Amino acid sequence: MIHILEQFVVAVALLAGVPLAIAAALGVTVSLVQALTQIQDQTLPQLIKVAAIALTMIIGGALLAAPLLARSEEIFDTFWHDG
Numbered sequence: 182m183i184h185i186l187e188q189f190v191v192a193v194a195l196l197a198g199v200p201l202a203i204a205a206a207l208g209v210t211v212s213l214v215q216a217l218t219q220i221q222d223q224t225l226p227q228l229i230k231v232a233a234i235a236l237t238m239i240i241g242g243a244l245l246a247a248p249l250l251a252r253s254e255e256i257f258d259t260f261w262h263d264g
Contacts, residue, residue, distance in 0.1 A: 185255055192248040199245055200237045204230040 211226045238245075 185252065185259060189249070189252040189256065192252050196245045196249050199241070200234045203233050203237050207233050 207229055208226055211229050214220075215222070215225070
């Protein structure tokens with residue numbers, strides 16, 4: 182049971198980590214461009230990050246969620262057979 186929960190935590194971290202890493206990388210890049218060009222707009226980085234996360238989830242959401250769904254099914258099967 183512990184092994185399944187460990188896999189579940191890894192799957193959740195993967196699902197959340199990929200969009201978070203993309204948003205962080207884009208945030209640093211946009212901040213650098215803003216600093217170099219002296220653009221003071223506060224909504225630009227947020228808009229780019231939200232769009233990047235949405236695009237990541239649209240393109241790779243099924244691929245990222247597949248391990249999470251598999252682990253969830255495995256946990257429910259374990260509860261069904263053990264209970």
